[in-house]
Amino acid sequence: DGGITQSPKYLFRKEGQNVTLSCEQNLNHDAMYWYRQDPGQGLRLIYYSQIVNDFQKGDIAEGYSVSREKKESFPLTVTSAQKNPTAFYLCASNQGQNQETQYFGPGTRLLVL
Amino acid sequence: SQQGEEDPQALSIQEGENATMNCSYKTSINNLQWYRQNSGRGLVHLILIRSNEREKHSGRLRVTLDTSKKSSSLLITASRAADTASYFCATDLLNQAGTALIFGKGTTLSVSS
Numbered sequence: 001d002g003g004i005t006q007s008p009k010y011l012f013r014k015e016g017q018n019v020t021l022s023c024e025q026n027l028n029h030d031a032m033y034w035y036r037q038d039p040g041q042g043l044r045l046i047y048y049s050q051i052v053n054d055f056q057k058g059d060i061a062e063g064y065s066v067s068r069e070k071k072e073s074f075p076l077t078v079t080s081a082q083k084n085p086t087a088f089y090l091c092a093s094n095q096g097q098n099q100e101t102q103y104f105g106p107g108t109r110l111l112v113l
Numbered sequence: 114s115q116q117g118e119e120d121p122q123a124l125s126i127q128e129g130e131n132a133t134m135n136c137s138y139k140t141s142i143n144n145l146q147w148y149r150q151n152s153g154r155g156l157v158h159l160i161l162i163r164s165n166e167r168e169k170h171s172g173r174l175r176v177t178l179d180t181s182k183k184s185s186s187l188l189i190t191a192s193r194a195a196d197t198a199s200y201f202c203a204t205d206l207l208n209q210a211g212t213a214l215i216f217g218k219g220t221t222l223s224v225s226s
Contacts (some may be wrong), residue, residue: 006155033213042201042218043156058213090155101146102203102214104155 003027006091006105013078013085014113021076021108023091029103031096032074036060037088037107046089049074050096078110086112117145117202117217125223132189134220136202137182145178146203146214147187156201159187192224 004025013019023032031050035043045058049068063082068074074093078085088109092102120135136145144163148156162169162178162185169176175188189196199221203214 035216040218040221043216045213045215048213088153092156100144101158101161102156104148104157106155107153109153 004091004093004103004105006089006108008108009106011108011110012113013110016080018077018079019110021078021089021091021110023074023076023105025072025074025093025103025105027093027103028071029093029095030071031094032068033092033102034058034064034066034074034076035090035092037090043090046076085110117204117215119200119202119217119220121220122218123221123223125225126192128192128194128224128226130192130224132192132196132222132224134187134200134222136185136187136217138185138202138204138215139183141180142204144205145176145185147174147176147185148201148203148216150199150201150219152198159200189222192222194224194226196222197224198222 007022033048034046037043044060046064047066049055052071055066055068065077088107090107091105094102117136117138144161146161147159149159150156160171160176162176173190178185199219201216201219203216
């Protein structure tokens with residue numbers, strides 16, 4: 001099946017800990033995106049990548065880091081510098097040209113212990 | 114940064130009624146998209162309307178775009194309980210290839226049977 005997957009579904013972070021959220025797609029899409037969603041809010045862009053080995057900061061990149069070593073993978077690390085990490089994290093992908101439809105994964109809910 | 118703003122924030126209707134949601138944005142766009150999100154899930158693309166289009170239909174969905182007023186509306190006709198979800202508009206930035214979509218905060222639609 002073609003699609004975009006995220007794991008884990010729930011993730012718990014301890015104080016001062018870095019955690020990594022996985023995002024994988026087999027749609028052969030060039031572009032991938034990470035969004036953060038807080039309760040009752042819209043999506044805010046954290047990082048995006050238009051091509052392998054390249055990525056750009058979004059509106060709220062502080063406290064997060066990403067890598068894009070493979071076309072199909074775009075992991076997001078929530079570092080200890082992110083003081084309010086509790087949120088729903090959504091990964092998306094698309095062909096990258098002219099900002100057409102984005103395809104979303106099911107999301108990861110991050111909670112702080 | 115530019116952002117679409119949906120109105121109303123919440124909408125409650127009975128099955129069979131029509132639901133109308135509005136989106137306003139600030140600067141010129143290439144296209145505007147509407148997405149749906151069921152509680153705790155990822156977003157699903159509904160429809161894309163380009164800046165040179167005024168109206169578009171897809172099943173029970175009707176989207177209009179008024180670029181002079183920088184606004185769009187999403188009409189869901191003959192609503193069903195299964196339409197209960199949050200609906201988001203998303204805009205790109207005109208001539209800003211390589212940038213991501215900007216999402217609004219969404220309208221939460223509740224359809225009761």
